[in-house]
Amino acid sequence: QVTLKESGPGMLQPSKTLSLTCSFSGFSLNTSGMVVNWFRQPSGKSLEWLAAIDWDGDKYYNPSLKSRLTFSKDTSNTQVFLKITSVDIADTATYYCARRLRGSGFDYWGQGVMVTVSS
Amino acid sequence: DIVMTQAPLSVSVTPGESASISCRSSKSLLHSNGITYVYWYLQKPGKSPQLLIYRMSDLASGVPDRFSGSGSETDFTLKISRVEAEDVGIYYCGQLLENPNTFGAGTKLEL
Numbered sequence: 358q359v360t361l362k363e364s365g366p367g368m369l370q371p372s373k374t375l376s377l378t379c380s381f382s383g384f385s386l387n388t389s390g391m392v393v394n395w396f397r398q399p400s401g402k403s404l405e406w407l408a409a410i411d412w413d414g415d416k417y418y419n420p421s422l423k424s425r426l427t428f429s430k431d432t433s434n435t436q437v438f439l440k441i442t443s444v445d446i447a448d449t450a451t452y453y454c455a456r457r458l459r460g461s462g463f464d465y466w467g468q469g470v471m472v473t474v475s476s
Numbered sequence: 477d478i479v480m481t482q483a484p485l486s487v488s489v490t491p492g493e494s495a496s497i498s499c500r501s502s503k504s505l506l507h508s509n510g511i512t513y514v515y516w517y518l519q520k521p522g523k524s525p526q527l528l529i530y531r532m533s534d535l536a537s538g539v540p541d542r543f544s545g546s547g548s549e550t551d552f553t554l555k556i557s558r559v560e561a562e563d564v565g566i567y568y569c570g571q572l573l574e575n576p577n578t579f580g581a582g583t584k585l586e587l
Binding site for chain 2: 394405409417419457461466467468
Protein backbone atom coordinates (compact mmCIF):
# COMPACT_ATOMS: atom_id res chain seq x y z
CA GLN A 358 0.00 0.00 0.00
CA VAL A 359 1.47 3.30 -1.12
CA THR A 360 1.21 6.16 1.37
CA LEU A 361 2.76 9.59 1.70
CA LYS A 362 2.38 11.95 4.61
CA GLU A 363 3.55 15.51 4.98
CA SER A 364 4.52 17.19 8.22
CA GLY A 365 5.45 20.75 9.01
CA PRO A 366 5.34 23.49 11.63
CA GLY A 367 1.76 24.67 11.01
CA MET A 368 2.63 28.30 11.54
CA LEU A 369 5.81 30.34 11.33
CA GLN A 370 6.87 33.96 11.18
CA PRO A 371 7.93 35.89 8.09
CA SER A 372 11.62 35.67 7.17
CA LYS A 373 12.00 32.27 8.86
CA THR A 374 12.87 28.98 7.16
CA LEU A 375 10.05 26.52 6.51
CA SER A 376 11.02 22.87 6.94
CA LEU A 377 8.74 20.21 5.53
CA THR A 378 9.00 16.42 5.69
CA CYS A 379 7.36 13.86 3.42
CA SER A 380 7.37 10.36 4.86
CA PHE A 381 6.44 7.59 2.47
CA SER A 382 6.02 3.84 2.31
CA GLY A 383 4.89 1.19 -0.12
CA PHE A 384 7.38 2.14 -2.81
CA SER A 385 11.08 2.75 -3.16
CA LEU A 386 12.72 5.95 -4.32
CA ASN A 387 15.46 3.67 -5.64
CA THR A 388 13.11 2.31 -8.29
CA SER A 389 14.19 3.46 -11.75
CA GLY A 390 11.90 6.25 -12.91
CA MET A 391 10.54 7.09 -9.48
CA VAL A 392 10.21 10.76 -8.58
CA VAL A 393 8.93 12.39 -5.40
CA ASN A 394 7.57 15.91 -5.78
CA TRP A 395 6.47 18.85 -3.65
CA PHE A 396 3.53 21.10 -4.50
CA ARG A 397 1.65 23.84 -2.77
CA GLN A 398 -1.84 25.22 -3.06
CA PRO A 399 -2.94 28.51 -1.52
CA SER A 400 -6.52 28.41 -0.32
CA GLY A 401 -8.92 28.62 -3.25
CA LYS A 402 -6.14 28.57 -5.84
CA SER A 403 -4.52 26.10 -8.17
CA LEU A 404 -1.57 23.81 -7.68
CA GLU A 405 2.03 24.97 -7.97
CA TRP A 406 4.81 22.46 -8.51
CA LEU A 407 7.81 23.31 -6.34
CA ALA A 408 10.51 20.66 -6.62
CA ALA A 409 11.31 17.04 -7.32
CA ILE A 410 13.94 14.44 -6.54
CA ASP A 411 14.40 11.34 -8.65
CA TRP A 412 15.71 7.83 -8.17
CA ASP A 413 19.19 8.98 -9.20
CA GLY A 414 19.23 11.70 -6.57
CA ASP A 415 18.88 14.43 -9.16
CA LYS A 416 16.90 17.43 -8.00
CA TYR A 417 14.68 19.77 -9.95
CA TYR A 418 13.33 23.11 -8.79
CA ASN A 419 10.73 25.55 -9.95
CA PRO A 420 12.84 28.43 -11.30
CA SER A 421 10.51 30.97 -9.69
CA LEU A 422 11.50 29.71 -6.25
CA LYS A 423 14.79 27.94 -6.89
CA SER A 424 16.96 30.33 -4.89
CA ARG A 425 14.87 29.65 -1.77
CA LEU A 426 14.40 25.87 -2.06
CA THR A 427 16.50 22.97 -0.85
CA PHE A 428 15.37 19.40 -1.42
CA SER A 429 17.05 16.47 0.31
CA LYS A 430 16.34 12.90 1.30
CA ASP A 431 17.36 10.62 4.13
CA THR A 432 19.71 7.71 3.67
CA SER A 433 16.96 5.16 4.20
CA ASN A 434 15.04 6.66 1.25
CA THR A 435 11.80 6.77 3.20
CA GLN A 436 11.70 10.50 3.79
CA VAL A 437 12.35 13.59 1.74
CA PHE A 438 12.71 17.10 3.03
CA LEU A 439 12.03 20.53 1.60
CA LYS A 440 13.29 23.77 3.05
CA ILE A 441 12.01 27.15 1.96
CA THR A 442 14.01 30.10 3.20
CA SER A 443 12.85 33.64 3.92
CA VAL A 444 9.15 32.84 3.96
CA ASP A 445 6.57 35.51 3.37
CA ILE A 446 2.80 35.69 3.78
CA ALA A 447 2.57 34.60 0.13
CA ASP A 448 4.00 31.21 1.15
CA THR A 449 0.86 30.47 3.16
CA ALA A 450 -0.60 27.35 1.56
CA THR A 451 -1.30 23.66 1.87
CA TYR A 452 1.84 21.75 0.91
CA TYR A 453 1.60 18.33 -0.71
CA CYS A 454 4.06 15.66 -1.66
CA ALA A 455 3.26 13.18 -4.41
CA ARG A 456 5.06 10.46 -6.28
CA ARG A 457 5.39 9.95 -10.01
CA LEU A 458 6.70 6.95 -11.88
CA ARG A 459 8.08 8.19 -15.21
CA GLY A 460 5.28 9.66 -17.30
CA SER A 461 2.41 8.07 -15.43
CA GLY A 462 1.35 11.20 -13.61
CA PHE A 463 1.22 12.03 -9.92
CA ASP A 464 -0.67 8.95 -8.85
CA TYR A 465 -0.32 9.03 -5.07
CA TRP A 466 -0.57 12.17 -2.96
CA GLY A 467 -0.19 12.89 0.71
CA GLN A 468 -3.03 14.41 2.69
CA GLY A 469 -1.32 17.79 2.69
CA VAL A 470 -0.07 20.00 5.50
CA MET A 471 -1.34 23.51 6.00
CA VAL A 472 1.31 26.15 6.63
CA THR A 473 0.48 29.69 7.71
CA VAL A 474 3.03 32.47 7.63
CA SER A 475 2.06 35.18 10.05
CA SER A 476 3.68 37.57 12.46
CA ASP B 477 6.74 28.16 -18.46
CA ILE B 478 3.97 26.31 -20.28
CA VAL B 479 0.63 27.96 -19.52
CA MET B 480 -2.40 25.71 -19.17
CA THR B 481 -5.74 27.45 -19.77
CA GLN B 482 -8.94 25.74 -18.74
CA ALA B 483 -12.54 26.46 -19.71
CA PRO B 484 -15.07 26.90 -18.35
CA LEU B 485 -14.16 27.98 -14.81
CA SER B 486 -17.28 26.26 -13.56
CA VAL B 487 -19.89 23.91 -14.96
CA SER B 488 -23.22 22.81 -13.57
CA VAL B 489 -24.46 19.38 -14.62
CA THR B 490 -27.57 17.34 -14.01
CA PRO B 491 -26.78 13.86 -12.65
CA GLY B 492 -26.80 11.33 -15.44
CA GLU B 493 -25.83 13.86 -18.09
CA SER B 494 -22.38 14.37 -19.61
CA ALA B 495 -19.87 17.14 -19.02
CA SER B 496 -16.81 18.28 -20.94
CA ILE B 497 -13.91 20.37 -19.74
CA SER B 498 -11.39 21.96 -22.06
CA CYS B 499 -7.72 22.70 -21.56
CA ARG B 500 -5.31 24.47 -23.87
CA SER B 501 -1.54 24.55 -23.55
CA SER B 502 0.69 27.43 -24.70
CA LYS B 503 3.02 24.92 -26.33
CA SER B 504 2.65 21.54 -27.95
CA LEU B 505 2.69 18.77 -25.35
CA LEU B 506 3.50 16.11 -27.95
CA HIS B 507 6.93 14.67 -27.30
CA SER B 508 9.10 13.21 -30.04
CA ASN B 509 8.40 9.80 -28.49
CA GLY B 510 4.76 10.12 -29.57
CA ILE B 511 3.41 10.65 -26.05
CA THR B 512 1.33 13.70 -25.24
CA TYR B 513 2.15 14.73 -21.69
CA VAL B 514 -1.17 16.12 -20.47
CA TYR B 515 -2.88 14.90 -17.32
CA TRP B 516 -6.20 15.37 -15.57
CA TYR B 517 -6.78 15.47 -11.82
CA LEU B 518 -9.85 15.79 -9.63
CA GLN B 519 -9.70 17.47 -6.26
CA LYS B 520 -12.78 16.65 -4.24
CA PRO B 521 -13.78 19.12 -1.51
CA GLY B 522 -11.26 19.04 1.34
CA LYS B 523 -9.19 16.29 -0.29
CA SER B 524 -5.90 15.89 -2.11
CA PRO B 525 -5.86 15.78 -5.91
CA GLN B 526 -6.35 12.38 -7.52
CA LEU B 527 -5.11 11.31 -10.92
CA LEU B 528 -7.82 10.59 -13.49
CA ILE B 529 -6.12 10.56 -16.89
CA TYR B 530 -2.45 10.33 -17.83
CA ARG B 531 -0.70 10.81 -21.16
CA MET B 532 -3.82 12.50 -22.56
CA SER B 533 -6.06 9.45 -22.82
CA ASP B 534 -4.95 6.67 -20.47
CA LEU B 535 -7.31 5.97 -17.60
CA ALA B 536 -5.61 5.87 -14.20
CA SER B 537 -6.02 2.81 -12.02
CA GLY B 538 -9.36 2.59 -10.26
CA VAL B 539 -10.93 5.45 -12.22
CA PRO B 540 -14.38 4.69 -13.68
CA ASP B 541 -14.53 4.44 -17.45
CA ARG B 542 -17.09 7.25 -17.42
CA PHE B 543 -13.99 9.45 -17.59
CA SER B 544 -12.13 9.85 -20.85
CA GLY B 545 -9.45 12.14 -22.22
CA SER B 546 -8.73 13.23 -25.76
CA GLY B 547 -7.09 16.00 -27.71
CA SER B 548 -4.45 17.19 -30.07
CA GLU B 549 -1.03 18.70 -29.42
CA THR B 550 -2.33 21.79 -27.63
CA ASP B 551 -6.07 21.33 -27.12
CA PHE B 552 -7.42 18.74 -24.73
CA THR B 553 -10.78 17.59 -23.42
CA LEU B 554 -11.89 15.67 -20.39
CA LYS B 555 -15.30 14.10 -20.82
CA ILE B 556 -17.38 12.75 -17.99
CA SER B 557 -20.26 10.56 -19.05
CA ARG B 558 -23.24 9.95 -16.78
CA VAL B 559 -22.11 12.40 -14.09
CA GLU B 560 -22.60 11.19 -10.53
CA ALA B 561 -22.69 13.02 -7.21
CA GLU B 562 -19.19 11.73 -6.37
CA ASP B 563 -17.76 13.60 -9.40
CA VAL B 564 -18.22 16.99 -7.72
CA GLY B 565 -15.01 18.93 -7.22
CA ILE B 566 -12.37 20.89 -9.08
CA TYR B 567 -10.78 19.42 -12.18
CA TYR B 568 -7.24 20.40 -13.13
CA CYS B 569 -5.27 19.74 -16.26
CA GLY B 570 -1.50 19.61 -15.98
CA GLN B 571 1.56 19.07 -18.14
CA LEU B 572 4.66 16.97 -17.57
CA LEU B 573 6.50 17.80 -20.77
CA GLU B 574 8.77 20.38 -19.18
CA ASN B 575 9.86 21.65 -15.81
CA PRO B 576 8.31 23.45 -14.13
CA ASN B 577 5.32 21.16 -14.33
CA THR B 578 2.29 23.43 -14.54
CA PHE B 579 -1.45 23.20 -13.97
CA GLY B 580 -4.53 24.98 -15.16
CA ALA B 581 -6.59 27.20 -12.89
CA GLY B 582 -9.19 24.49 -12.44
CA THR B 583 -12.80 23.89 -13.44
CA LYS B 584 -15.38 23.51 -10.69
CA LEU B 585 -18.03 20.90 -11.40
CA GLU B 586 -21.30 21.24 -9.53
CA LEU B 587 -24.56 19.38 -9.71
